[in-house]
Amino acid sequence: MEPTLFAVLAVVSIAVVAAFSERLKLAAPLSLVVVGIGASFLPGVPHPAIAPELILAGVLPPLLYSAAVNMPVVDFRRNIRPIGGLAVLLVVMSTLGAGWLFHWLIPGIGWPAAFALGAVISPTDAVAASSVGRRLGLPPRLLTVLEGEGLVNDASALVLLRSAVAAVAGSVSVWGIVGEFGYAVVLAVGIGLAVGVVNVRVRALLNNDVLNTAISFVVPFVAFLPAEELNASGVLAVVVAGLVTGHLGPRHVRATDRIAEATNWRTVAFLLESGMFLLMGLSVQTLLDEVHDDGTGVARALLIGLAASAVVILIRVVFVAPLIAGLHREQRKAARLKPRVETAQAALQGDEPDSGVGARLRRLSPRRLRRFRERLDRMAADIEFRLTETLGWRGGVVLGWAGMRGAITLAAAQTLPAATPGRAQLVLIAYVVAITTLLAQGLTLPAVIRAARVPREDPWRLRTEYVRLMGTLAGVAESILDDPELEDADGTPFAGRVLDQVRSDTRLPAEATTGPPSQEQIEIAHQYLRLRLRVLAEQAERLQQARASGEYSSAALSRAQTALDVETARFEQLGQAERG
Structure with missing residues (x-):
């Protein structure tokens, strides 16, 4: 089949499957995998062989960048502990546990190759989990943790995979792996920060949404390529660049450019994500044939893959329990700290001028006092977040079960050296783990969410917070419009009709702040x-x-x-x- 015709049919298939998935209330990635597996056994359906480097270097960077741009930096910072635990510590534990299993079940594999395969199946794919969670109304913090884990854990797994592959060819010490990991992380963060800042500054100079979007398409690769060339984590560099861009973009890039960019990136991310899951299913028949020709045994590979799936699921469930306990301790600490922060805020506002805190604050310079107030306000907001946005054991149940593997596992498996003994069998084992966890956990995740009775986002609380924010913005507008020295750019005063119209457009409705709306107000x-x-x-x-x-x-x-x-x-x- 001609490549162009195959691409057209693939895009049409993706759109049709996604539309039916929405009607059936299924996550599109799950449906695409099932359709791909079924199509792979049909005669005449091509089984495209795509180089894993193309996925890791051509598909993964834009996918991670598009997700990172939409991840609020504040949310990422507030959840850095659970995200870091799941994306780093859990990946290491999964690599070690699965590596031990492979070394026990596969004769002659050797520890380096066993750990390499363990690193391959360690990262989760949060695309399906987040899509199901959003449709079922999971709390924002739980979604943030799942998406943040998916952003970072690929970097951890690929660095471990690189070290394990290097150990296959030679000797690598534990301290060498730790040093390489630290080097890869630090350098990647630096490159990502630089690329993100330069990206925003350069695009702020352009007055064209097409040019802005065009530049944004190459930013992931601008961050990925130099990091990989310097043996750092290109994936992490892309994530950091996306986070910086998303954080600084609203301050420097025009709203029109950001709207156009967001629409285009949603389309690109949808096609890339869906294409990887469809390809994941289409590759099954070819892989089974390779293992059969290799003579290593398809049935044995399937059984080992199922055992590895059970191991990684169990490790995740065990890991999440102390993670949730740690978040609970963090919540209790925030509750103890809240009165002290409120006392300091009252002293800053002059409500407690005679307190010891107020006396110490009066000795600060205006600049240091302003910085202290900013840090205190940020601390108060973080405390309120930890007290209100809790996960609890219900969220822990969902978090523990949402450990589906995906297309990145398949691409990473294909990078195993060709000289690895029984390579076809190892790749098939990775496929079994990815498909088993994706379907078994993905299809049952809605039932787990309902059984755990995870509280959904409170729409009234969200609306109240939104109204409060809009009230703040309306107050800013009023302060500008009430300024007696307000003038146009040429120094002439604004017409009264203009001021009245702008004031009317920016004024917050009085009834919006008066508690829950009545039935009459809702109907109006x-x-x-x-x-x-x-x-x-x-x-x-x-x-x-x-x-x-x-x-x-x-x-x-x-x-x-x-x-x-x-x-x-x-x-x-x-x-x-x-x-x-």
Whole structure:
């Protein structure tokens, strides 16, 4: 089959399977794997052989970058302990445990090759877990931990795999592995920081959303390639670059450029993720044939793969228990620290001028006092987060079961040296682990979430917090508009009608802050949304008529279409939130 025709059919298949998965309330990655496995046994269906380097260096960087850009740095920082534990310590434990199992079950494999295969199956793929979790309304902190783990654990596993492969060819000490790991992490973080900052600064100079998006497409590789060339973790460099870009982007990059970039990146990430899972299924028949021709035994490889799946699942469940206990201790510590922080904040506001804290604060310079206030406010927010956004044992159950492996495991398995004894069997074992955990855990994860009764996100709390934030922003607008010295860029005062219109657009409705809405207010809000969407639909129809008549220029039509699209999308999202 022609490559172009295969690519077209693959994209169409991905879209169709994803659409049916949404109707069936299944995660698309799971459906794509099942469809790919079934198609691999059909006559005439091609079994594409894609070099693993293409996946690790061509597909993985943009996928991780697109996820990291959307990960709030504050959330990542607040959850660095569970993310680090799952992405580093758990990967090491899984590598050691699975390596011991492989050395016991596979004669003559040797410890280095056993640990290499253990590193291959150690990283989880959080795509399916996060997609199921979002659909079922998991708490934001649990989703953040799952997604953060998926961002970082690939780097840990690939560094361990590199060390194990090097040990196959020679001798590598434990301290050598630790030193290589530290070097890879430190250098990768530095490269990622530099690339992220330069990326945002350069794109801030451009006034074109197409050019901005085009540059964003190469940023993952700009971070990945030099890090890999210097024997650092290219994957981690990409993640750091994405986090920095997502954090600094709203301050420097235009909103129009970010909207266009987000839409394009969602499409790219969807196709890359879906393509990897479809390829994962299509490769099964070819791999079975290779193991059969090798004579190492398909049945034995399947049994070892199932045993390894059980081992990595068990290790994760055992690891999560003390992790949740540690988060509970962290919560108790935050509760003890909260009164002290509140006392310091009261002293800063002058409510307790005679306290010892207030006396010490008065001795600080204005600059140090401002920095202290910023750190104190950040500490208070972190404490409130730890007290309200808790995981508990219910979240721990879901976290322990959401350990599905994915396409990265398959790509990493293909990088095992060709001279490795029984290589085809080892690759098949990795496939069995990936597919078993993906399907067995992925398909049962919704039932586990329901059985654990994980509390869903409180929509009223989220709405209240949103209203409070909008009230703060409305206050900023009022302070600007009430400034008697407010002038235009040319020094002339603004017209009164202009000030009134801007004040009306930015004022927060009075009833928005008065507790839970009544049934009448809810119905009025629904009517407003329906009427606003109807008006926008009529405006869009009139715009199409104007386009057909040719009475307006293309530039005017394009600008009007963009404004209508943004407004319609905003109100459609509000309507979905109200219905949800």
